Amino acid sequence: xxxxxxxxxxxxxxxxxxxxxxxxxxxxxxxxxxxxxxxxxxxxxxxxxxxxxxxxxxxxxxxxxxxxxxxxxxxxxxxxxxxxxxxxxxxxxxxxxxxxxxxxxxxxxxxxxxxxxxxxxxxxxxxxxxxxxxxxxxxxxxxxxxxxxxxxxxxxxxxxxxxxxxxxxxxxxxxxxxxxxxxxxxxxxxxxxxxxxxxxxxxxxxxxxxxxxxxxxxxxxxxxx
Numbered sequence: 001x002x003x004x005x006x007x008x009x010x011x012x013x014x015x016x017x018x019x020x021x022x023x024x025x026x027x028x029x030x031x032x033x034x035x036x037x038x039x040x041x042x043x044x045x046x047x048x049x050x051x052x053x054x055x056x057x058x059x060x061x062x063x064x065x066x067x068x069x070x071x072x073x074x075x076x077x078x079x080x081x082x083x084x085x086x087x088x089x090x091x092x093x094x095x096x097x098x099x100x101x102x103x104x105x106x107x108x109x110x111x112x113x114x115x116x117x118x119x120x121x122x123x124x125x126x127x128x129x130x131x132x133x134x135x136x137x138x139x140x141x142x143x144x145x146x147x148x149x150x151x152x153x154x155x156x157x158x159x160x161x162x163x164x165x166x167x168x169x170x171x172x173x174x175x176x177x178x179x180x181x182x183x184x185x186x187x188x189x190x191x192x193x194x195x196x197x198x199x200x201x202x203x204x205x206x207x208x209x210x211x212x213x214x215x216x217x218x219x220x221x222x223x224x225x
Contacts, residue, residue: 029067032057033078041116045075045123072131075120079128080140082117086110087147094154100215103158107173108208118181118203121174159215169214176210 035056039048050071054064068074093106111118120128129137152166161169184203 025067028057028059029077032059032064032067032074033081036074036078037116040075040078040119045127050074069133070131072128073133073136076124076128076132076136076140079117079120079124080143082114082120083144083147086114086117087151091151091154094151094158097158100159100212103155104208104211104215107211108204111177111207112204118177122178122181172214173211176207176214180206180210 032053035053036048039052039056048071050064050068051061053074054061057064068077090106090110093110094103097103097106129140132140148167148170152170154166155161155169156163156166159166159169180201181203184201184206
């Protein structure tokens with residue numbers, strides 16, 4: 001994600017609230033998204049407010065709402081950007097790859113430094129999509145469908161799957177990511193109790209095991225049924 005900070009007004013030295021061109025608007029939008037990402041990296045969703053985002057981007061709150069009418073739409077757009085980066089990287093890594101073991105490794109490694117995206121995926125259907133406009137959700141879904149199609153084709157080629165099985169694999173992978181991540185979140189006063197050690201979920205470790213099982217085990221040359 002390329003971030004361009006709005007330039008200060010040449011007379012006042014302050015950033016102006018009004019973006020005068022499409023390029024300025026896009027640059028400002030990216031600054032807003034980067035600010036939201038920074039806040040997301042340091043706090044939970046419920047604690048983040050649009051007022052915080054407006055203050056940290058030096059915008060009037062009303063101006064912020066011109067770009068993103070709700071907090072959910074702001075974070076939906078942020079997730080869209082993060083997913084674009086993930087799909088781009090995953091597609092590049094999947095080119096020319098064959099066999100379940102290599103695919104499993106690529107899928108697991110692709111999330112190693114993307115927990116910000118995983119956290120947002122875990123609240124996508126229950127929070128972000130519930131208070132976003134139909135237009136915003138529709139555009140998000142269109143982007144997702146287009147990107148998923150490309151990656152599904154690469155997975156089918158790498159795993160010798162039939163048409164349509166790549167999409168199913170991505171859906172199952174998404175379910176594993178969300179479910180295991182939610183299970184791995186620590187509960188204060190519980191997670192450190194040795195009585196419950198067997199119930200502790202190491203997200204990355206269990207995801208690797210689950211993805212290998214999803215792809216047919218360590219030998220990994222079986223087709224997904």
